Amino acid sequence: xDELLSIGLLLVILLVFTLFTHFAPYGSKVMxxxxxxAIATYLVEALNTFVIGDIxxxxxxxxxxxxxxxxxxxxxxxxxxxAMKVAPVNAAILAAGFGDMGLxxxxxxxxxxxxxxxxxxxxxxxxxxxxxxxxxGLPAIRLLGLAxxxxxxxxxxxxxxxxxxxxxxxxxxxxxxxxxxVTIVGISPLSSMALTALLGxxxxxxxxxxxxxxxxxxxxxxxxxxxxxxxxxxxxSVAIEPLSKADLVTANPIPMYVTNFVGGxxxxxxxxxxxxxxxxxxxxxxxxxxLVMFGYNPAGQVLMYAAxxxxxxxxxxxxxxxxxxxxxxxxxxxxxxx
Numbered sequence: 001x002d003e004l005l006s007i008g009l010l011l012v013i014l015l016v017f018t019l020f021t022h023f024a025p026y027g028s029k030v031m032x033x034x035x036x037x038a039i040a041t042y043l044v045e046a047l048n049t050f051v052i053g054d055i056x057x058x059x060x061x062x063x064x065x066x067x068x069x070x071x072x073x074x075x076x077x078x079x080x081x082x083a084m085k086v087a088p089v090n091a092a093i094l095a096a097g098f099g100d101m102g103l104x105x106x107x108x109x110x111x112x113x114x115x116x117x118x119x120x121x122x123x124x125x126x127x128x129x130x131x132x133x134x135x136x137g138l139p140a141i142r143l144l145g146l147a148x149x150x151x152x153x154x155x156x157x158x159x160x161x162x163x164x165x166x167x168x169x170x171x172x173x174x175x176x177x178x179x180x181x182v183t184i185v186g187i188s189p190l191s192s193m194a195l196t197a198l199l200g201x202x203x204x205x206x207x208x209x210x211x212x213x214x215x216x217x218x219x220x221x222x223x224x225x226x227x228x229x230x231x232x233x234x235x236x237s238v239a240i241e242p243l244s245k246a247d248l249v250t251a252n253p254i255p256m257y258v259t260n261f262v263g264g265x266x267x268x269x270x271x272x273x274x275x276x277x278x279x280x281x282x283x284x285x286x287x288x289x290x291l292v293m294f295g296y297n298p299a300g301q302v303l304m305y306a307a308x309x310x311x312x313x314x315x316x317x318x319x320x321x322x323x324x325x326x327x328x329x330x331x332x333x334x335x336x337x338x
Contacts, residue, residue: 021247026111028251035244035245037107043241046282049061050288053065069282076110077094077097109148117137171204171272176268177268179212179265179266184261193284201281210290211276213284218310227324239286260317276297279296
């Protein structure tokens with residue numbers, strides 16, 4: 001029952017992001033900015049800290065990655081505000097007030113406060129606007145962030161608690177759940193790197209998350225190609241880092257989420273029985289997810305299971321592209337028209 005509640009909670013969160021992309025003013029542009037912020041922080045942290053820094057034992061890269069990861073709130077506020085045409089100075093002021101809070105609270109806080117700043121820029125002489133942003137906008141965005149953060153944390157922690165319980169009671173169930181959930185989160189704006197870092201996953205669960213995320217690359221690329229969701233550049237981008245095309249993914253939730261969930265769940269079962277581990281939280285992304293596994297497991301074993309999971313996910317994607325061939329697709333041009 002708890003497992004079903006967890007999956008239901010995740011689906012509600014994903015539905016909110018999908019509706020936001022389609023119907024909110026600036027929705028697709030804001031989601032693109034959100035994805036960019038996750039890449040600039042969580043992906044930088046994963047590659048520098050957990051891949052280069054930890055595997056090769058280089059403190060400089062460990063520290064550089066950690067600093068990047070800690071700036072998630074600041075970066076997302078800056079990019080979202082700029083995407084909504086807030087003046088650069090005003091966007092920077094809003095970002096400065098969000099330095100110790102996270103990515104998702106930053107998204108919604110920046111989105112709401114940016115409307116006030118846009119109105120301000122129209123009615124107040126240039127030069128006076130940033131004074132008002134300092135006095136009113138910065139406190140407003142910080143208060144919103146403080147109100148939203150507990151809601152986000154509690155939602156993710158609820159999912160994490162169920163994952164830990166399933167790991168202790170039934171590894172196969174854990175692999176099925178975690179593989180599917182992380183794969184969906186990994187291609188959504190939520191960021192599987194953020195989720196696994198927040199939960200502090202290690203050992204078998206983190207191995208499941210890392211290689212399931214890696215296996216989703218060929219699946220997402222095939223869906224983008226076969227269903228004509230994106231052009232060649234988009235196909236390459238979603239294969240390397242799904243967050244880079246989060247706006248297109250959330251615009252086409254049924255084929256992308258359903259297919260990737262099935263492929264990720266099956267991959268998760270395979271990894272849960274492999275005996276592999278991963279003690280680097282936050283590396284649930286295609287490139288770092290694969291690379292960091294070599295630091296904790298024999299290379300041959302990593303390559304074999306990575307190939308098996310990639311093939312499984314790709315086969316599921318081929319089937320999914322046929323099943324969802326008549327679903328209405330929103331590509332970049334359609335989002336711009338919306």
